Amino acid sequence: MQGSRKTARLSEVAKLAEVSPGLVSRILNEDPTLKVRPETRARVLDAIDMLQYTPHASARALRNSQTGLLGFALHHVNDPIYAQFVETAQIAAAERKYSVVLLNAGELVGRQDAFRALVRGHRVDGLLIQSGFSTDGNGLQEVAGSVPSVVFNADQTPGLRTVRLDDTAAASVATRHLLELGHTQIAFVGAEGATSDRRVRGYLDALDEAGVAPIPAISGGWDAGAARAGIEKYFAAGGKATGLVVVTSTSALGVHAGVISAGLSIPGDVSVVSIHNAWFTEHLNPPLTVVELPLADIGRLAVDLLIDQIASPAGGATVLEEPAPRLLERGSTAAPGERSG
Amino acid sequence: MQGSRKTARLSEVAKLAEVSPGLVSRILNEDPTLKVRPETRARVLDAIDMLQYTPHASARALRNSQTGLLGFALHHVNDPIYAQFVETAQIAAAERKYSVVLLNAGELVGRQDAFRALVRGHRVDGLLIQSGFSTDGNGLQEVAGSVPSVVFNADQTPGLRTVRLDDTAAASVATRHLLELGHTQIAFVGAEGATSDRRVRGYLDALDEAGVAPIPAISGGWDAGAARAGIEKYFAAGGKATGLVVVTSTSALGVHAGVISAGLSIPGDVSVVSIHNAWFTEHLNPPLTVVELPLADIGRLAVDLLIDQIASPAGGATVLEEPAPRLLERGSTAAPGERSG
DNA sequence: CTGAAAGCGCTTACAG
DNA sequence: CTGAAAGCGCTTACAG
Numbered sequence: 001m002q003g004s005r006k007t008a009r010l011s012e013v014a015k016l017a018e019v020s021p022g023l024v025s026r027i028l029n030e031d032p033t034l035k036v037r038p039e040t041r042a043r044v045l046d047a048i049d050m051l052q053y054t055p056h057a058s059a060r061a062l063r064n065s066q067t068g069l070l071g072f073a074l075h076h077v078n079d080p081i082y083a084q085f086v087e088t089a090q091i092a093a094a095e096r097k098y099s100v101v102l103l104n105a106g107e108l109v110g111r112q113d114a115f116r117a118l119v120r121g122h123r124v125d126g127l128l129i130q131s132g133f134s135t136d137g138n139g140l141q142e143v144a145g146s147v148p149s150v151v152f153n154a155d156q157t158p159g160l161r162t163v164r165l166d167d168t169a170a171a172s173v174a175t176r177h178l179l180e181l182g183h184t185q186i187a188f189v190g191a192e193g194a195t196s197d198r199r200v201r202g203y204l205d206a207l208d209e210a211g212v213a214p215i216p217a218i219s220g221g222w223d224a225g226a227a228r229a230g231i232e233k234y235f236a237a238g239g240k241a242t243g244l245v246v247v248t249s250t251s252a253l254g255v256h257a258g259v260i261s262a263g264l265s266i267p268g269d270v271s272v273v274s275i276h277n278a279w280f281t282e283h284l285n286p287p288l289t290v291v292e293l294p295l296a297d298i299g300r301l302a303v304d305l306l307i308d309q310i311a312s313p314a315g316g317a318t319v320l321e322e323p324a325p326r327l328l329e330r331g332s333t334a335a336p337g338e339r340s341g
Numbered sequence: 342m343q344g345s346r347k348t349a350r351l352s353e354v355a356k357l358a359e360v361s362p363g364l365v366s367r368i369l370n371e372d373p374t375l376k377v378r379p380e381t382r383a384r385v386l387d388a389i390d391m392l393q394y395t396p397h398a399s400a401r402a403l404r405n406s407q408t409g410l411l412g413f414a415l416h417h418v419n420d421p422i423y424a425q426f427v428e429t430a431q432i433a434a435a436e437r438k439y440s441v442v443l444l445n446a447g448e449l450v451g452r453q454d455a456f457r458a459l460v461r462g463h464r465v466d467g468l469l470i471q472s473g474f475s476t477d478g479n480g481l482q483e484v485a486g487s488v489p490s491v492v493f494n495a496d497q498t499p500g501l502r503t504v505r506l507d508d509t510a511a512a513s514v515a516t517r518h519l520l521e522l523g524h525t526q527i528a529f530v531g532a533e534g535a536t537s538d539r540r541v542r543g544y545l546d547a548l549d550e551a552g553v554a555p556i557p558a559i560s561g562g563w564d565a566g567a568a569r570a571g572i573e574k575y576f577a578a579g580g581k582a583t584g585l586v587v588v589t590s591t592s593a594l595g596v597h598a599g600v601i602s603a604g605l606s607i608p609g610d611v612s613v614v615s616i617h618n619a620w621f622t623e624h625l626n627p628p629l630t631v632v633e634l635p636l637a638d639i640g641r642l643a644v645d646l647l648i649d650q651i652a653s654p655a656g657g658a659t660v661l662e663e664p665a666p667r668l669l670e671r672g673s674t675a676a677p678g679e680r681s682g
Numbered sequence: 683c684t685g686a687a688a689g690c691g692c693t694t695a696c697a698g
Numbered sequence: 699c700t701g702a703a704a705g706c707g708c709t710t711a712c713a714g
Contacts, residue, residue: 007461009691020701025693035699054461058402059691062706067399069442076428080421080620087417090443094455099464100443101410102431114435120348120395123440224624250620257624279421279591283565283598285626350707361685366709376683400707403690 008051017047088299148309156317170325171202183243224254231258246274267334286331349392358388412465429640489650497658511666512543524584565595572599587615608675627672
């Protein structure tokens with residue numbers, strides 16, 4: 001709006017301050033070996049201020065071979081659970097002076113050319129890759145191996161830097177809650193991929209510890225619609241579970257709906273507990289009992305680890321165990337004795 | 342993994358193909374004025390393939406003063422409604438060879454330095470700014486004025502390129518639905534900002550047309566918690582509405598919970614209809630009647646308009662009226678006669 | 683039909 | 699304590 005005044009270049013700052021461009025650059029970058037007369041420095045700072053000078057990002061990127069860009073490769077931008085993770089990670093990145101580029105995990109792993117343009121074209125300094133779903137596999141290894149990366153939700157893998165939540169412990173907490181209420185017919189409502197597998201393990205561990213036999217898992221999926229269909233089929237086929245541990249709260253909303261549409265009540269006939277607290281869980285009817293995991297913390301942690309990777313790449317696996325999974329007991333779980341049906 | 346082989350440069354491709362770097366560049370960029378011998382072109386293409394050459398993004402960006410980056414300034418990355426918008430917009434951008442940088446609208450409009458680094462530093466080619474909330478105002482104008490921008494959800498504003506959905510029509514459809522069911526005590530559950538204001542207008546239009554008097558609006562907010570608190574307060578104070586038009590479905594989930602916790606039933610005592618279809622609405626108990634707006638279409642449209650802005654900036658306002666708002670009638674609305682309380 | 687050269691805006695050894 | 703110069707990897711008039 002201010003006329004057609006273009007943005008200032010470094011050389012114009014130098015001219016205005018009557019110094020060389022190199023000196024301005026060194027002052028801007030706080031070169032520790034530099035000793036300037038305070039008077040000169042003040043003149044340069046004034047000139048920067050006067051011209052509203054801001055370094056040209058592409059020029060810097062070319063010169064430093066660093067873009068200041070972190071790629072986030074997600075399966076769905078709109079996953080209600082990971083939204084919290086993404087938002088925190090974005091903020092953490094901004095604090096560290098990085099910007100975040102939104103990428104499609106599917107496209108990245110599937111399409112050779114998209115991957116090439118991104119990695120070989122030096123578009124980003126590093127990649128935060130969301131894993132743990134069925135659609136992973138093949139490409140992931142290659143992508144993560146050719147640029148500094150952190151793989152979120154993957155099992156420990158040689159050569160990859162992974163980070164994840166304590167899924168096994170979370171599922172155990174959920175399962176123990178149902179056991180303590182007196183349930184003995186407890187089914188796991190699962191999905192595909194490593195993350196679900198880890199949660200199954202936690203469910204089995206807790207049952208084993210209590211000496212209660214597992215019953216066949218119900219196959220759900222990572223979204224409400226798939227989980228609902230799975231549950232409706234299960235009860236239509238005469239399923240006898242009184243307690244359900246659901247792999248994630250998005251699916252639990254579908255389970256919730258499916259139990260009700262099967263003519264059963266929550267928690268009267270069936271108790272439902274799921275993993276992850278999210279904005280909607282407390283507003284359901286009845287409100288959903290969940291096990292909360294530190295999604296915000298791990299968003300920040302993943303970004304920190306990624307920035308470390310950029311400085312010096314290394315393998316390794318981190319499991320965020322603190323704060324521990326926390327049960328938020330709400331209306332969707334109760335003793336099986338209260339069953340009204 | 343493939344040893345320490347660095348990515349190839351243009352000059353290496355040229356050397357391998359025994360031509361000049363300029364020629365390789367012209368072939369890569371499909372220079373229309375260029376006539377090469379097919380044989381030479383084939384040699385160059387082979388060399389590109391052999392070296393897996395990909396242009397260096399920063400070098401191109403510096404040379405062309407175009408980053409290929411679009412900034413998306415959102416209020417909340419995790420808004421369940423706009424997630425759909427963001428996902429489609431990201432895909433549309435990728436199809437047009439642009440990448441998307443995730444930005445915080447609050448930070449952008451609030452913090453002077455963040456804005457400067459971004460715009461004056463030539464970090465992005467253009468900005469898609471989410472507006473329509475109470476926290477807008479001041480900074481927005483300045484930001485949108487200094488870089489090619491599209492402002493989503495804003496009212497028509499001189500000098501800004503705006504795009505939005507037909508909020509007024511959507512609210513009218515929702516309100517007419519309740520009128521047709523026979524409701525006469527219909528309240529709007531609103532929030533702050535221009536988007537809510539437009540929906541209020543649609544609600545008032547529909548009532549006016551039917552000759553039904555509006556009743557005082559209920560102040561809710563853009564999230565479930567705030568809306569729930571507003572509703573609980575309303576009914577605790579003896580509110581008499583039998584029909585509620587809720588500004589957005591995220592809030593409607595809170596309204597849903599609030600009506601129930603006030604001891605009323607849906608739709609027996611109170612009918613609830615809201616704006617926007619989202620993943621969770623059909624799984625509520627009872628499922629939520631909503632008016633669907635083309636969120637995916639407008640994500641794509643906004644990106645198209647933004648890319649147009651980059652080519653040649655211009656003001657203007659676009660309202661996406663097609664496909665028209667569509668009522669999805671579900672269990673949360675019924676005739677007031679069915680009231681059981 | 684193809685090449686040589688300048689330059690996008692920075693940074694950083696190297697001089698002095 | 700400060701400056702001159704080269705170079706990051708491209709693209710594009712300008713020659714020939």
